[in-house]
Amino acid sequence: MNTRLKLSIFLISFSFLLTSCSDKPEQVQQAAPEVTVVKIKPEDTPVVSEYVAKTASSRRVEIRSRVVGFLDKREYEEGAMVDVGQVLFRIDPKPFEAQLDAAKAELKQQEARMETAKANLDRIEPLAKQNAVAKKELDDALGSYRSAAAAVEAAKAKVVQAELDLGYTTITSPVHGLSSFANLREGAFVGQGTDSLLTYVAQIDPMWIEFSISENQLLKHRKNVINGKLVDPKNGDFVVEIVLADGTVYPQKGHITFADASLSEETGTFLIRAEIANPDKNLRPGMFVRANLKGAFRPNAILVPQRAVQQGAKGSFVWEIDNEGKAEFQPITLGPWYGDQWFITEGLEGGETVVVNGALKLRAGVLVKIVDTNGKDKKSSSEKAE
Numbered sequence: 001m002n003t004r005l006k007l008s009i010f011l012i013s014f015s016f017l018l019t020s021c022s023d024k025p026e027q028v029q030q031a032a033p034e035v036t037v038v039k040i041k042p043e044d045t046p047v048v049s050e051y052v053a054k055t056a057s058s059r060r061v062e063i064r065s066r067v068v069g070f071l072d073k074r075e076y077e078e079g080a081m082v083d084v085g086q087v088l089f090r091i092d093p094k095p096f097e098a099q100l101d102a103a104k105a106e107l108k109q110q111e112a113r114m115e116t117a118k119a120n121l122d123r124i125e126p127l128a129k130q131n132a133v134a135k136k137e138l139d140d141a142l143g144s145y146r147s148a149a150a151a152v153e154a155a156k157a158k159v160v161q162a163e164l165d166l167g168y169t170t171i172t173s174p175v176h177g178l179s180s181f182a183n184l185r186e187g188a189f190v191g192q193g194t195d196s197l198l199t200y201v202a203q204i205d206p207m208w209i210e211f212s213i214s215e216n217q218l219l220k221h222r223k224n225v226i227n228g229k230l231v232d233p234k235n236g237d238f239v240v241e242i243v244l245a246d247g248t249v250y251p252q253k254g255h256i257t258f259a260d261a262s263l264s265e266e267t268g269t270f271l272i273r274a275e276i277a278n279p280d281k282n283l284r285p286g287m288f289v290r291a292n293l294k295g296a297f298r299p300n301a302i303l304v305p306q307r308a309v310q311q312g313a314k315g316s317f318v319w320e321i322d323n324e325g326k327a328e329f330q331p332i333t334l335g336p337w338y339g340d341q342w343f344i345t346e347g348l349e350g351g352e353t354v355v356v357n358g359a360l361k362l363r364a365g366v367l368v369k370i371v372d373t374n375g376k377d378k379k380s381s382s383e384k385a386e
Helices: 002-022 094-129 135-168 215-226
Strands: 034-039 043-064 069-074 087-091 170-172 177-179 197-214 239-243 254-259 269-276 288-301 303-305 310-312 315-321 327-331 333-338 341-346 353-357 369-371 377-379
Touching (some): 034 315, 087 197, 094 135
Antiparallel strands (some): 034 353, 043 197, 315 353
């Protein structure tokens, strides 16, 4: 009895094993990858061109002495703001005062000689009319008077020159601006030429912003304008925004006031100069800044987020979602950056749905699930992507 029971149990177990082995395993369906997308819409997009620039004084004046002498006194505080007409230096005036006195004395002497010559002429003329004196005497008297009159004019010019030289001993600022250090100290001899430079004053309101554009950049810009890929502001009135070294955007805006007519043979660039207000005197000459040129725009530009752009063996590409909700490989040609996006010059025309996040999980032809940035279902894989 026990032997039959054991045999029955063995047969039942073996048949169950055969039945289990003959069943096919169920196929596990793989979930559609989740992605976030962006709808490509052509739109006019501002273009900002960035250049390395340097600030410069709009009027930098060298303060030089016009006369030779000894520096008597420095009247200004080095590095301070000075006004128009403010006294900066004084040169010892005593030698020039003496020269002025001598010139005035010479003038009086020549005036006295002219009066004598005039009196002599007045006596000779009536006698000459009566033929009481020789004509030569009249000519001599007239010549003496004219010579004395010319000597008076020369003496007057010397007085004016002496007065100018005396006035030049007081050296003032011709502009309102920031003063520099003094090259000479009290008691030093002020000479001519290079020895006459005492300091300089830099006008800092307004300020100049100088930067350079290469020949290639200029030609490319003109080509884009001609082809309609870029539109300049009316009359070329670009707005210039500057960014300081710490990243601060300067509140005042400027405009281009000068563009060099010729290319620099040394650097191969064109000099561009903009003028910007500096009411708070925060800008100083010689600062390095970034100049942003604003006003141009790209008509009907195509932009995609930078994280949507992938790199492959054949260049840049994006994943595009077709009408059936499938991912398709789309090669593109990149333009410049615009914030956190790329300009697309070729490959997209507008209206496409492009994958932004989740691109690493995709392959061509795979169905996707579109979700928004919060991860909530937005569109199932079987529905049309919008």
